[in-house]
Amino acid sequence: MTPQRVTLITLGVSDLDLARAFYAALGWVARDETPGASFYQMNGAVLGLFGRTALAADQGRPGAALGTGAMTLAQNFATTAEVDAAYLAALAAGATGLKAPESVFWGGYSGYYADPDGHVWELAMNPFWALADDGSLTLP
Amino acid sequence: MTPQRVTLITLGVSDLDLARAFYAALGWVARDETPGASFYQMNGAVLGLFGRTALAADQGRPGAALGTGAMTLAQNFATTAEVDAAYLAALAAGATGLKAPESVFWGGYSGYYADPDGHVWELAMNPFWALADDGSLTLP
Numbered sequence: 001m002t003p004q005r006v007t008l009i010t011l012g013v014s015d016l017d018l019a020r021a022f023y024a025a026l027g028w029v030a031r032d033e034t035p036g037a038s039f040y041q042m043n044g045a046v047l048g049l050f051g052r053t054a055l056a057a058d059q060g061r062p063g064a065a066l067g068t069g070a071m072t073l074a075q076n077f078a079t080t081a082e083v084d085a086a087y088l089a090a091l092a093a094g095a096t097g098l099k100a101p102e103s104v105f106w107g108g109y110s111g112y113y114a115d116p117d118g119h120v121w122e123l124a125m126n127p128f129w130a131l132a133d134d135g136s137l138t139l140p
Numbered sequence: 141m142t143p144q145r146v147t148l149i150t151l152g153v154s155d156l157d158l159a160r161a162f163y164a165a166l167g168w169v170a171r172d173e174t175p176g177a178s179f180y181q182m183n184g185a186v187l188g189l190f191g192r193t194a195l196a197a198d199q200g201r202p203g204a205a206l207g208t209g210a211m212t213l214a215q216n217f218a219t220t221a222e223v224d225a226a227y228l229a230a231l232a233a234g235a236t237g238l239k240a241p242e243s244v245f246w247g248g249y250s251g252y253y254a255d256p257d258g259h260v261w262e263l264a265m266n267p268f269w270a271l272a273d274d275g276s277l278t279l280p
Contacts, residue, residue: 025233
C-alpha cells in the first residue's frame with residue numbers, strides 16, 4: 001500500500017533558465033537551486049523544475065517523448081525498503097514499471113512507474129530531505 | 141503574483157472505472173466520488189481522477205491531445221476576483237492562455253493556462269471547498 005500523498009511534483013522543462021524566469025515572474029521564489037534543478041517550497045510539498053531530457057533518463061527511458069510523464073508526481077519515503085515495497089505494490093496493482101528503484105546520482109534512491117493512463121509516479125528516498133510525521137515535505 | 145502552492149492535481153484518464161480500480165488497488169480511498177470524478181485527500185492537497193475528454197473540454201480545447209496537460213495542477217482561491225487576478229498575472233508572466241476564467245458546470249469558476257513547456261495550471265474558485273488559512277485544501 002502506498003501512502004495517499006504527493007511530496008514532489010517535477011516539471012520537465014526544455015530550457016531551465018526560461019522556466020525559472022517564468023516562475024520568477026509569477027512571484028515564485030526557489031528554496032534550493034542546483035545547476036540542473038530548482039525547487040520551490042509549497043504547502044507541504046515541493047515543486048521542482050528539471051530538464052526534460054534528464055527527466056526522461058531518470059525515468060529509465062532516455063529519449064522518450066514523455067507525454068503526460070513530463071510532469072511527474074513523487075512520493076518520498078524515509079527508507080529504501082519503503083521505496084522497494086511501494087514499487088512492488090504498484091506493480092501488483094497493475095502499474096507499468098519504468099525503472100526499478102536504484103541508487104541515483106544525486107545521492108538518493110528512486111524508481112518510477114506509470115499508472116494505466118501513463119501518468120508517472122516516482123518513489124524516492126532522499127537522505128537530504130526529511131519528512132514530517134504527517135508525510136509532508138519541507139525543504140531544509 | 142500567484143501563491144506558491146498546488147491544491148488539486150487532476151489526472152485525465154481514459155477509463156474512469158479502470159483508474160479508480162488501480163488507485164483502490166494501491167490502497168487509496170476516495171473522499172468524494174461523482175459519476176465523472178473521484179477525489180482523494182492527500183497532505184493538504186487533493187488528487188482527482190477526471191475523464192481525459194472532459195478535461196480537454198474543461199481546458200477549453202476539446203479533442204486536443206493533451207500531452208503533459210493530461211496531468212493538471214490547480215490553485216484554488218476563495219474568490220473569483222483572485223482567480224481573475226492570477227490569470228492576468230500568468231499571462232503577464234508569459235503564460236499561454238487556454239481558457240479565460242468563467243463560471244463552470246460544477247458550480248465554480250475556473251480558467252486554465254500553460255507554462256512555457258505546456259504544463260497546464262488551473263485557477264479555480266470552488267464554493268464547496270474551503271481553503272485553510274495556509275492555503276491548504278481539506279475536502280469537506
